Amino acid sequence: MAKTLILIPLEADGTVGKAARDLLASALAADPGADVGVFGKGAKQAADVVPASASRVLVAGGDGLASPTAANDARACEALVRASGSQLVLAPQHSRTARCLPLVAVRTGGRIDTRVAGISLGAETKVRRWYYRQRMQAAFTREERPWFLLLESGALPAAEASAGFSGAVEEVSWEPCSRTQALGTEAAIAGEQTIRPDADLLLVAGAGWTKKQSDGQTHVPEAEELIRAFLRATGASLGSSKSLVDQKGEGAVISFLTHMNQVGQTGSSPRHPKGLATCCHGEEPHVVGWRFIGERRAINLDPNCGWAQGKADVLYVADAFAVLRRLNELLG
Amino acid sequence: MSNGYHIVVCGSLVPDPLQTLEPVMAPDGPGLKNEAMLPSVLDPWAAHALYEAAHLAKRVPDSKVWLASLGPKPKLQQLMMAVAQKAPFEFVAIDGSASGFADSFETAQALAKAIQSIPGLDRDRMLLFGGCSSASRDAGTTLSMVGALLGVEDQFLAVDEIEPDADGGFRVKERVEGAQYLVSRCAGAPAVLAWATGNLPEPPNNPQIGMANMRGILPALAKAPSVGALRGGLRFESVETPSQRRETRVVKDAGVEEIARELAEWIRG
Numbered sequence A: 001m002a003k004t005l006i007l008i009p010l011e012a013d014g015t016v017g018k019a020a021r022d023l024l025a026s027a028l029a030a031d032p033g034a035d036v037g038v039f040g041k042g043a044k045q046a047a048d049v050v051p052a053s054a055s056r057v058l059v060a061g062g063d064g065l066a067s068p069t070a071a072n073d074a075r076a077c078e079a080l081v082r083a084s085g086s087q088l089v090l091a092p093q094h095s096r097t098a099r100c101l102p103l104v105a106v107r108t109g110g111r112i113d114t115r116v117a118g119i120s121l122g123a124e125t126k127v128r129r130w131y132y133r134q135r136m137q138a139a140f141t142r143e144e145r146p147w148f149l150l151l152e153s154g155a156l157p158a159a160e161a162s163a164g165f166s167g168a169v170e171e172v173s174w175e176p177c178s179r180t181q182a183l184g185t186e187a188a189i190a191g192e193q194t195i196r197p198d199a200d201l202l203l204v205a206g207a208g209w210t211k212k213q214s215d216g217q218t219h220v221p222e223a224e225e226l227i228r229a230f231l232r233a234t235g236a237s238l239g240s241s242k243s244l245v246d247q248k249g250e251g252a253v254i255s256f257l258t259h260m261n262q263v264g265q266t267g268s269s270p271r272h273p274k275g276l277a278t279c280c281h282g283e284e285p286h287v288v289g290w291r292f293i294g295e296r297r298a299i300n301l302d303p304n305c306g307w308a309q310g311k312a313d314v315l316y317v318a319d320a321f322a323v324l325r326r327l328n329e330l331l332g
Numbered sequence B: 001m002s003n004g005y006h007i008v009v010c011g012s013l014v015p016d017p018l019q020t021l022e023p024v025m026a027p028d029g030p031g032l033k034n035e036a037m038l039p040s041v042l043d044p045w046a047a048h049a050l051y052e053a054a055h056l057a058k059r060v061p062d063s064k065v066w067l068a069s070l071g072p073k074p075k076l077q078q079l080m081m082a083v084a085q086k087a088p089f090e091f092v093a094i095d096g097s098a099s100g101f102a103d104s105f106e107t108a109q110a111l112a113k114a115i116q117s118i119p120g121l122d123r124d125r126m127l128l129f130g131g132c133s134s135a136s137r138d139a140g141t142t143l144s145m146v147g148a149l150l151g152v153e154d155q156f157l158a159v160d161e162i163e164p165d166a167d168g169g170f171r172v173k174e175r176v177e178g179a180q181y182l183v184s185r186c187a188g189a190p191a192v193l194a195w196a197t198g199n200l201p202e203p204p205n206n207p208q209i210g211m212a213n214m215r216g217i218l219p220a221l222a223k224a225p226s227v228g229a230l231r232g233g234l235r236f237e238s239v240e241t242p243s244q245r246r247e248t249r250v251v252k253d254a255g256v257e258e259i260a261r262e263l264a265e266w267i268r269g
């Protein structure tokens, strides 16, 4: 097996995120001899989340890594990769690794593949990933090394490991530069936080909520209230079609939706066990974002909408206003 | 001395997202059934990058926009019929594979080489724009590697906003986990900005801009270098479309009460 480095980014608050911890456990179970590298301000202190079974832990820290910037993160990771001398670098798919590791791949003469859905480690490492926005999946390997792989959660079989690495931690030095300064984070959506990646349920709102209804009128304030009440009652995450978030103008927009809520081709592909689509037609560019949603149900007035074409488990041909009104009462 | 931006947008073609895509395995790797015949569009996130580039160039005097596209020449020509009317740019064409199965590093190398030879491009003033991910490979690595190959290490991924300031620097908002923006300030060009949707709607077609662009597009296509299949050291074993099709139960004549109860049970279950 090629020598492996498991590369772990710290969150802005200096902690290790859940996906990164899961990767640590599962990658060390698959390759117990792998090196572990941690980068971010306070990496040395954070190294105690590394499983006790790890054989070698390298860290890159310092003020230059307090907030993520491509330049400093790439310099720190390059130093870790060179110090480890690994041919295979496994990291969680995360904004911090996605931003900096392509740079490191170029500088170390390696290659990178991202959004890896499955990996088998062995004499020949093989990976699976999606292409064309979740429309097809391919399995491949490659010749070039070092090979950087950004893994989605679940790419390796889950494993348990108790934290508490107590061996010597090797601090790796690197040279910061400061053309970019991170100023901090801010909520991308004003007001109530409607995107909840850990929720069991995704509610998708489509453009139908703002269209003229059977009485010839639009009912946008009522639509807003019904959606809000549903989110409060269920704790669901809120997704949207593109048509709905693209709407601009007076009155006809759901005020708390932004592009961040958009699901589909040019939006997100969230992972929830269940999804309920309302007033959304279920066109292909939207439904590609549903690849990782388990059970799917839809409410639409049109019995021939996209959801009826094998895209949902159940399609209720009904008025979503009426159904949500009653559903909110039942759940409330 | 002038300090406008030299904005190079990297963006290529992808199959129209409304098309059904079927993979096929060939001896040199996977591709799409009838790939040459599939209607294509400008890669959506790269399209947003182009609109943002045009907008920025309008705001910052003495700026200029290039669009660098790597794809099969005949398809690029077709694509430009639509794209040329959207925003003023100078076209840089590279004739090669736009397949999602091409290697992103090989693609990045071909783009970096083409960008290096753009006459009049001042790389100290360069902002390298493109999509944060393609609709074909969906890797989110190409633009970053083009930047790395050109020695640009200030890079931003999944950008929704750039705001130039008076000192030649700019503020950027990048999408990060948990529906948050990471807000940063960069001292100025050169930098890489890989765009998410940004904040601008698709501009209407403007035939005058189209005519002006077309004057440069045909010569650019004529002199496009050929770079081939760009597979690198990738070795594909299989490609498949896992069936997404479900047996949909269509509930047509049920009352609101019945539907609401069934849904409540499902949600609680």
Ligand SMILES: Cc1cc2nc3c(=O)[nH]c(=O)nc-3n(C[C@H](O)[C@H](O)[C@H](O)COP(=O)(O)OP(=O)(O)OC[C@H]3O[C@@H](n4cnc5c(N)ncnc54)[C@H](O)[C@@H]3O)c2cc1C
Pocket: A205, A206, A207, A208, A209, A211, A213, A240, A241, A242, A243, A244, A262, A263, A264, A265, A266, A267, A268, A278, A279, A280, A281, A282, A283, A284, A285, A286, A299, A300, A301, A302, A305, A318, A319, A320, A321, B017, B018, B041, B044
């Ligand atoms: C390059 C490209 C990228 C794209 N990316 C995306 C993407 O990322 N995400 C995305 O969503 N789309 C995307 N699209 C657009 C996509 O093709 C569709 O146009 C869009 O998803 C339609 O949104 P919708 O279903 O909400 O609206 P519509 O098509 O307008 O459908 C509204 C639906 O509401 C129903 N309705 C109305 N009133 C009620 C009621 N009272 N009760 C129940 N049902 C009702 C109607 O029957 C209708 O089915 C993309 C398109 C292109 C070309």
